[in-house]
Amino acid sequence: MAQKIHRESLKKAKRIVVKAGSKVLVESSGRPDKQQLKQLVDELAALRNGGGEVAFVSSGAVGAGLDALGMKTRPKAMPDLQMAAAVGQIRLMSVYDELFSQNKCRIGQVLLTHDALKHRERHLNARNTLLNLIEHGIVPIINENDTISTEEIKFGDNDVLAALVAILIDADALVLLSTTDGLRDAGNERVSYIEEVDDEILALVSDKQDKLSTGGMASKLKSAQIAAQNGIPVVIANGRKTGALTRIFEGEDEGTLLFPKEGNISKRKRWIAFFNRVEGHVVVDDGAAEAMIKGKSLLPVGIKAVEGSFKVGAMVDVQSREGEHIARGLVEYSSDEIEILKGQKTAGKAGEVIHHDNMVIL
Template identity: 35%
Template sequence: MASKPLTIVIKLGTSSIVDENTHEPILSILTLIVETAAKLHRDGHNVVLVSSGAVGVGLRRMDIEERPKHLPRIQALAAVGQCRLMSLWDGLFSHLRLPVAQILLTRNDIADRTQYLNAQNTFAQLFDMGVIPIVNENDTLAVSEIKFGDNDTLSAITAAMVKADYLFLMTDVDCLYTANPRHNPDAKPIEVVTDISSLEADVSSAGSSLGTGGMSTKIVAAKLGTSAGVTTIITKSSKPGNVHEIVRYLQQTEQLDLGSEESSGSPDLPTPPPLHTRFIPSETPIQSRSFWLLHGLKPRGTLYIDHGAYSALQKKAGLLPAGVLGVDGHFGQQEAVRLVVVEKISPDALNGEFLHHGQEPKEVGRALVNYGSSEIIRIKGQRSTHIQSLLGYADSEYVALRENISFTQNNDSPRH
């Protein structure tokens, strides 16, 4: 039985590919990564690299010892380093006759739905052409408001965008442990995680002096990836060949599972793979548009809604102004907002202070709104038939259409 083609995203942090002290590219690791990507490509899989390292390489190129704190300086170094980094990748892949493409992203690039779909189409065309996309955050333009935060998050969003089967987060340890294995000899590896919310692991590992990520950001990325149906795997960055071995093992295991359903025999078990932590994807993954609403957009404010409105939304109704209790923030039409369920507003509440009878208000999702914050403040709690008289116009009877609302997972009840 032939293995099905997969889409595999491999995320590499700065510390994985750039020496923390000398800032020189670690050519041995880079070469192994290229060889691994080539093997996966030869097996018929689509491969995406999410590569940090532009600032680190820029430091070396400009003979600067420490990462500066001044943002324009960091952006300038990223501009210098990105050229060198892509030249390195292109040169190494060219030895194996594999073309690569550079894709630089910020949140602004995917905040517009059309641009998000365009990015998806670009990836699809690159795969058709046999090209390996190399993705990085556009550090020359990114400021805090439009940054993904770190490339772990960017890799998860990329994996969802390309509908990846696997997302590999390369790090300086083999896998997650119940405690820090460097300090605790009783630390046990965590090989499979079926429920991230109940995960008990040591995530104290911080990022390097060059990078921004640590183990906690990988857990966040795993939550994003698995919510979109992507199997997310943490494994050791200094052994990139692990990726190919793990993929082959998982494919062989899947084939054995399928074969055992058709045969009563006992086939040979595949060789166990290198140590890694595998996060099992959600059985009910978020669809592409919902994922974009939740994670592609930066919320500009908050709408506080009552339980009646929340129940109606779950039954596929839109958000009517009568169900809106309060507004926080300043935002315009077609901007994203958080949806928070609360009990009620006290009569003398000021600045969004809600009575919730011991229950903390909980964010349950995101929405693209049909009206700006100033308009919603005027129509909240009112019937839709009153919108015209209150505003002088009525673009829609809904504050947000149901198709423009997405719930976070595990939110069947905001009281959980």
């Protein structure tokens, strides 16, 4: 019954983020699959022209570039990947412009890096740009800026990017399109509904590396969990199945649905928890863990160990001695300073390693 109610609630979703992976969008050579792209664009445009607000996260630029450059496999060298992205992005966007125009929809290109979203001012600028495009009826087509990204500032794959975009613009729903119709159980049956992504769910996944794409079902599930933790329902579905996207927002049993539990966090704490890269860890005792869960700041006296090298203002994970993730927050001291302060009793705000306003309990 709960699943049916949650499925029905998707009919009311107005602001929607849809992500399509490379294998959904391109042929095996990497060349954009024009017939497949038309099918998908027609459905996206129908949602937009029906009164919805649509943002589209598109992979495929590197694959399209590899085809244009005559490269048969995905290169490992970053300059070659950046070159392929630069060539392929033009190809892909020209196809989108043509197909959306046929549906009387305007598009705008937005290229993002993780580095941009972790800085608060640029984070807000990206949000305002996307919302302004949507407000004016323009469909943002979003991709990672692969032409300038390095390993240190990459999202990892576009599943993560899609989840962060959904959080960034307060989406009502996120759809991650793959080439399978959702998660499969041990008997190879589609899993229609999951409540959370835990080790048991992840154990069902067996991803294989593909020459054109970097994501997989495990990536989609973990990204879905990020969105769900921020109150956004997520459906993982088959992007090559005609009408799949339409059926999802008609409330039908399509793909695998992860529906969020009750509870939400402020926009600032969303930024802290999900848009910053973890640069280190601190291990705390049981007393500190209990105090943090009750809304207290982390003090040096409760810290047992420091792992990693980081500066003031870095994002760190707070873990128990058993390795359980308790919280995530921005530190008031460097790793070297915390190493000196750990275990010591301090008084007042000057002693707080992570202030509760800069902390998210996980």
